[in-house]
Structures are given as C-alpha cells and as structure tokens.
Amino acid sequence: MRARNALPMLLLVPVMARAQQAPLEDLTVENWAQRLGFAPDPWPEGIGPGQVLDASNRSLAGSMIPEGLDQWIDRLGLRLTLAPYRPMHPSEGYVRATREGAVQVQVRPTDPRDYRTKAVQGYEAGLPFPSPQDGLQVAYNMAYAWQGDDARLWFEALWIRARSGIWRSEEWVWEAIHRVRHRTDLPPLPDLPVLGRDDIQYASIAVARRPDDRRQVAALLVRYERPLDQVGFAFLPSMRRDLKMLSGTPGVTWNQSDMLWEDIRGYSGHPEWYDWTLLGRATILAPMHAGVPLGPKVRQVLQQDSPGPFNPRVLWEPRPVYVLEGRPKMDTTLSPHPYGRVVLYVDAESFLVPLKVAWDRKGRLWKVVLHAWNESPDPSRLPPPLSLAIALDLRRDRATVFLPRVSESNVGLRVTDVTEARLRALSP
Amino acid sequence: MVGLSLEGQVPFPLGTMLKLEAALEPSRTFARWSAAAQKDPEVVQRDGDYFEKVPFQSRKLLVFNYQVSLQQPFWIRPVNREEPFLLVLQFRHQVIPGLDDLDRDGAVVDVPGYDSTVVSKHQFQIVGALSSTFFQGIFTPRVVAGFIPKTTTWHVERLGEIEKWSLKRQSARHGSGFASVALGFRLGDAMRAQVAYHHFFGDDPYDGLGFFRDRDEVNFTFRYQF
Numbered sequence: 001m002r003a004r005n006a007l008p009m010l011l012l013v014p015v016m017a018r019a020q021q022a023p024l025e026d027l028t029v030e031n032w033a034q035r036l037g038f039a040p041d042p043w044p045e046g047i048g049p050g051q052v053l054d055a056s057n058r059s060l061a062g063s064m065i066p067e068g069l070d071q072w073i074d075r076l077g078l079r080l081t082l083a084p085y086r087p088m089h090p091s092e093g094y095v096r097a098t099r100e101g102a103v104q105v106q107v108r109p110t111d112p113r114d115y116r117t118k119a120v121q122g123y124e125a126g127l128p129f130p131s132p133q134d135g136l137q138v139a140y141n142m143a144y145a146w147q148g149d150d151a152r153l154w155f156e157a158l159w160i161r162a163r164s165g166i167w168r169s170e171e172w173v174w175e176a177i178h179r180v181r182h183r184t185d186l187p188p189l190p191d192l193p194v195l196g197r198d199d200i201q202y203a204s205i206a207v208a209r210r211p212d213d214r215r216q217v218a219a220l221l222v223r224y225e226r227p228l229d230q231v232g233f234a235f236l237p238s239m240r241r242d243l244k245m246l247s248g249t250p251g252v253t254w255n256q257s258d259m260l261w262e263d264i265r266g267y268s269g270h271p272e273w274y275d276w277t278l279l280g281r282a283t284i285l286a287p288m289h290a291g292v293p294l295g296p297k298v299r300q301v302l303q304q305d306s307p308g309p310f311n312p313r314v315l316w317e318p319r320p321v322y323v324l325e326g327r328p329k330m331d332t333t334l335s336p337h338p339y340g341r342v343v344l345y346v347d348a349e350s351f352l353v354p355l356k357v358a359w360d361r362k363g364r365l366w367k368v369v370l371h372a373w374n375e376s377p378d379p380s381r382l383p384p385p386l387s388l389a390i391a392l393d394l395r396r397d398r399a400t401v402f403l404p405r406v407s408e409s410n411v412g413l414r415v416t417d418v419t420e421a422r423l424r425a426l427s428p
Numbered sequence: 429m430v431g432l433s434l435e436g437q438v439p440f441p442l443g444t445m446l447k448l449e450a451a452l453e454p455s456r457t458f459a460r461w462s463a464a465a466q467k468d469p470e471v472v473q474r475d476g477d478y479f480e481k482v483p484f485q486s487r488k489l490l491v492f493n494y495q496v497s498l499q500q501p502f503w504i505r506p507v508n509r510e511e512p513f514l515l516v517l518q519f520r521h522q523v524i525p526g527l528d529d530l531d532r533d534g535a536v537v538d539v540p541g542y543d544s545t546v547v548s549k550h551q552f553q554i555v556g557a558l559s560s561t562f563f564q565g566i567f568t569p570r571v572v573a574g575f576i577p578k579t580t581t582w583h584v585e586r587l588g589e590i591e592k593w594s595l596k597r598q599s600a601r602h603g604s605g606f607a608s609v610a611l612g613f614r615l616g617d618a619m620r621a622q623v624a625y626h627h628f629f630g631d632d633p634y635d636g637l638g639f640f641r642d643r644d645e646v647n648f649t650f651r652y653q654f
Binding site for chain 1: 435437439440441442443445447499501502503505509510511512561564565614616617618620651653654
C-alpha cells in the first residue's frame, strides 16, 4: 500500500497471471511486441502526436506523466513534444535465443536478504522471462534486455545547475562488451572464450578525452556473472600506473556526477542487489524514439526557447511499461545506501528503462533519471542507440547530462580491447 | 632481482582493497660507512710523494623489501553526503639480513658520503592519506602524512681534536617524516587551483626526510588549461 500511495497519479493495472511456460514456437521479430508486450493506453482526449506539453497543459496527459516527471515539467520547464507510439523488437538472434531458451529459466529460492546468491538458474540467452510474473523476473528481463553484445559510446558529460547552466564538462569514450556471456548477435555464441571462462559477464574501458587534466584517465570495469562486487582498474597518468579498486559499488556516484553507477541505463547493478516489487503495468510518456541528432553538435538538443537548462528536445511517445519498485539490500551502517527506494518504468517491449525515480532514505522525492534512445538504423541487427541520459536532482535543482556524439552497438569488440594491457596502452 | 605482487579485496560492505608487493635483491650495492672505510686506506705514490687513497668502498648485500597497502573507502554522511572518503595506508619494511646494526666495520649508508644516513637491518616506512571531494569535485581536500622511524644512527664523541664515531641504537621514536594538507579547487573546465602546506620534521637534517626539515612550505598553484 505504501508504494501505491507514492504513485497517486499513475494508472496501474495489475499483472495478470500468465503461464510462464507459454509456448513461444511462433515468436518472431514481427510479432515480438504483440506477443510479449501489451498495447499502450490510447491518447487521452485533447492531446496527440505533434503537440507540446508543458506546465500549462500537462494535466491533459493525466496518468501518462508519473510523479517526478511532473515536477520536472512544473518547476524546471520541461516541455514534451509528443510523437506516436511505435512498437520495438530485438534482433533475430535475440528472438531465437528467447524462443529456444526461456522455458529453461528458473527462479532459485533464496533468502530475501541475500544479495550474493544468483537468483536465477538455467539462463542461456535472450529474454529470461517472456511473461514476467513478479519484480525479480522483470528485473532479470531488464538486466538481460537486448542492447547488443557490445557498444561504443563517445559522449559529453555536462554538469548543470539551474542558476548557472553548464559549469563543468568532460568527454569520454566508453567501450563495453555487454555480453561476454549470453551473446545473441556477434560470434562466438553464446560466450566469449577467455573472459567467459573467468565468469565475467561484462567488461568495459572508459577513457577521458577532455579536459586536459583528466585526459587519458582511464578505467577498466569488470562485472561478474554472479552478483559479486564489480572490480575496476583505474589508470592515473600522474602516477603512470593502474590501481585496482572496487568500482560501481551501490550508492556511489559516477565521477562526482548526479548519476550513481547503478543508475546507468536505469539500473546497471545485479538484480539480486535490490528487493523488487512489481507494482503493475501502466502507460507513460517516454523517449524511446527520441530523434536526438547525434554528433559534434549534440549539445543543441538542450537548447530550447523555454526557460531552464534541463529541457532536452526529444520526442515522447506513449509506452507500455512495467512499474517496478526497488529497495536496496546493500545498505549497512558502514556503507549506507543513499536511496530509500526507487521506481523504475521498464519498457514492456524492449525492457529498457527510460525513466527512474528515486526517493531518499527519509522518503523525500530526490532524483529523476531519464534515458532516451533513438530509432535503430537497422532494427533487425542493431539495437536502438542510446541518445541521451539525464540524472536530475530535484532537491538541488541540478543535473548531469550525458550526450553521445557517437552511440553504436555490435561493433565487434575483442577480448583484448578490455584488458589491463589495453588500459596501460591507452596512456600517453 | 625478483618481485611479487598480490591484490585482493574484502567484499562490500567493507570494500577494502589490499595489496602486497615484495622484492628480493640478492646483491644490492651499498656505500660503506666512511669511518669504517678509512680504517684501512690504500697508500699510493705519485710524483714522489705518498698519498692516502681512500677508495669508494662498497658492500653487496641481500635486501628483502615488502609493502602492504590498504585502500579503504568509507562514508561520513553528515560531513559529505555525496562522496565517500578514501583512506590509504602503506607499510613498508626493508630487511637486510647481512647487517648487524652496531657493527661499525660492516656499516653501510644510503647516501655515499653522508655517514649520517646509516642503514639499519630493519627499516620501516609508514604513509597514510585521506581524501574526498565535495560539491561534485569543486573542492578536493587531502591530508597525507608519512614517517620513517630510525633505529640506528651515528654518534660522535670529541676528545680534544679527536673525533670518535660510533653507532648507536635509538628508540623507535626517532626518525623523520612529513605532513601535508592540501585543498584543490576546480573552477569550470579551464581553471584549477591548489593551496597546500607541507611540513617536514626529523631528528637529523641529513637522514631520511629530516634532510628537508628546514624546508616547510606553503604553496599556491594556479593552472589554466586550454
């Protein structure tokens, strides 16, 4: 009941029990959205594609604008340019893996406070739970959502305050093998031989390009298949050596920004690290075909006529979502988690997370984390490119914005691209 | 020379990173303590005169070094809500099994010509650093301190014009070290500033960090990057 009280505006529909073992033999790219998703609610009366919602008329959208996003519109001048709903589907390889593998996936009973034991067994590749029945299953779908087997992101990070605008900026290149194991798109399938043998699930290298005192600062991050702590190596040019460190620990910010490590892509920790509750299904406005012009002039996406710097010019469409509430398990006196709870709006077709809202430990609304994706240049082969991310601190009226110059997936990264040796080789 | 490096971690919630590094040098060259070296000078003849030639005398000794490092992130939310503090501690121990601390004839020094830098059989270094960042990286305070205890040093007795040099064991309170406090500022993308105070202390001005003990400094640096 507490969770529902915190979401007074949202029209939640209970998840109807569907058989987990529903036959998937006829699942295809074409019927993916119809089979696994659900239809979004129709446009409320008085609004539709092409219109712009702001503080004066956003009430027309009613429950399609959840808590947090409403404050962003009312206090900080966000304007929503509306676009029609368009279904999404993954690659043929991901669909095939889902078709063949989903029936083998099983939830393993674990202690609710246990955040070290993997809660699912039998997973090979694809979407683990085509008909998710509870919060953990949606969280697993989110963790293994189709985002390509690897990615390269060249992005600007902008620190913005309501009063002073952009006051700090950095530029990074981030190369990640998202799927060391459970690959669906790029050979070898399903696992990369070397890293996969070490139980590594994900490995990435990020290198700073700007400003000068951060140039060539580099970090290697490794995430394991089991819900262990992530491990990183940071190369510091001033010391000319790399240091091993725990990285991406729950509750820690990315690079002094408003984005926690676990906020990246909505949620980037292990599902076992939170206690999840599936609150229901809903339709919200979200930028899943955002239309952001990537490239060197990507900052233009922040320039609009309306007041305030927190106003990205993206397209918002009605999306069917699972509403997922999470409470951090990794919360101790020695290392208290800053979030009391979070609500994730998980797209029911892609299982990407366009919107996340976080409350602090005292139950006060704190952050809105928005991710936007552009339309895929080749939907049967390439996932939609991440085109914008914003972590907005509603209490301090400040945000960190991530704007990609280049955002591409399935680029064919090799194991040798994410090693300590490569980290050192990137040094000047 | 052979070396070894091991890293490990204590999982969340401690999140401690531990690192052990060790090195074994079978024959590191040291300069001998000059008082001992001059004990047996070589006499040479040049241009009809006799000179005492004091050759640079050295010893080759087996040296074993190891260092234990600890990185401990921790939160003090009332002080810093957004970023953890990072505590780094290092302990280094050097052992030279072939040395006898009070053996004058076998004594060696760290710096040739500086007899005060006599090397002990066991030498230790302790370094600690504490840092964090505030306001999304605008302020970066840092405190660093180090100490090198000294257990063996030289001692001089004067009887008229005669100097008698000897080695003397000290308590572990003797030694040298430094303490440094710094505060960095980030002003936009281009400007960086730092104000820092470095304090050095030590028993002996020519031993370890005591060499710098009259060189405390306050500095302010400003950088504009394009």
